[in-house]
Amino acid sequence: EVQLVESGGDLVQPGGSLRLSCAVSGFSVSNNYMSWVRQAPGKGLEWVSALYGGGNTYYRDSVKGRFTISRDNSMNTLYLQMNSLGADDTAVYFCARALYDTSGYYYDYWGQGTLVTVSS
């Protein structure tokens, strides 16, 4: 059975840092394309970052230089290191596995999400 379990969400002050984890079972993160997608309270979905199986990383412009996606193959876990957090980063963060189709990736497995609240 495939499971993705996020953790690490918390209340953090503006300018602070947080590391999110996504523990995966049922497939290997090392040879799958993985992403973080976030959802601000009451809002829609927004892609944040991606990590290819080969190790290439991608970020949306608003988090470039502040967020770092990585993985630990031995732990089969995906991470998102978030620095210099601002109020606009407040959201539920989902990790998801992506599958390639023609020109890009859609998401077939999702975790339940972890809430990040940036507030003083």
Add this chain to the structure above:
Amino acid sequence: EIVMTQSPATLSVSPGGRVTLSCRASQSISRNLAWYQQMPGQAPRLLIYGASTRAAAIPDRFTGSGSGTEFALTITSLQSEDSAVFYCQHYSEWPQTFGQGTKVEIK
């Protein structure tokens, strides 16, 4: 980036009914479109990819159609458990973007 616009914002329908949700892309995305269902407090669930291919275990009450810039998701024989927000997502280029969602309410 490509903007995805969904309409209407909210739909209210009776059990057993049929609804069609619209998703429009600001430029052609061929058939690089997925649909997701998100129930309150839950993660999104993949329904459709490639504009019209149902994901595993998705019943044939859910049908995706369209190409280019105009897409639709049709749900028939609506049931109470279909109450959710439905999102479209393009994956034609970076960055992938989602529509703002259509909320389906079952009366």
